Amino acid sequence: DGGITQSPKYLFRKEGQNVTLSCEQNLNHDAMYWYRQDPGQGLRLIYYSQIVNDFQKGDIAEGYSVSREKKESFPLTVTSAQKNPTAFYLCASSVGTGEQPQHFGDGTRLSIL
Amino acid sequence: GENVEQHPSTLSVQEGDSAVIKCTYSDSASNYFPWYKQELGKGPQLIIDIRSNVGEKKDQRIAVTLNKTAKHFSLHITETQPEDSAVYFCAASKPGTASKLTFGTGTRLQVTL
DSSP: OOEEEOOSSSSOOOTTTOOOEEEESOOSEEEEEEEEETTSEEEEEEEEEEEEEEEEEEEEEEEEEHHSBBBBBBBBBEEEEOOOOOEEEEEEESSSSSSSSOOOOOOOOEEOO | OOOEEEEEEEEEETTTTTTTEEEEEOOTTTOOOEEEEETTTOEEEEEEEETTTTTTTETTTTEEEEEEETTEEEEEOOOOOOGEEEEEEEBBOOOTTTTOEEEEOOOOEHHHH
């Protein structure tokens, strides 16, 4: 079955550490996205990528970094500069730009120890 | 930028009744409006979407209406069932922005027996 796989489902980080969240898709989609979800809030865009080797900042990019070396993969690194990293992180993909529906993975919950 | 407001934040209905969730958007250039359903611990799943060239779209028990003049759109669920219980998000995007979606803050729908 085609879909988006996020791993791990739960992740714990000590303060001062960087941590990388994995996102893999086998839908052959060009565009990929990372969102952050906090209780009582909608999804907020962190970074997005329209094509391999290219990505743009979203609304809350500070303290995060990404790479897009392969079409299928879009890992997100939460750096120690992110002051409040505890959240539910969602990865999504879409066929391309414009009015295309986005398909989501089942998320990674990151907690600070 | 775009702002999407969603109401109500919580909604409780009896099984078999209808549920209506409303969203307003600020940018008149927005032309794509998807609705997502998110179950506990899962990623959002697209349930229906509408583009600005139509006023209404139906899919079995789910319908979405769009009023471009007033800049609001609504999700209607008829004959609600317990499995409809979830958090629902509306979103909006403009053309030519790499499918950047702006999400509402979500509505928690509870269908009681």
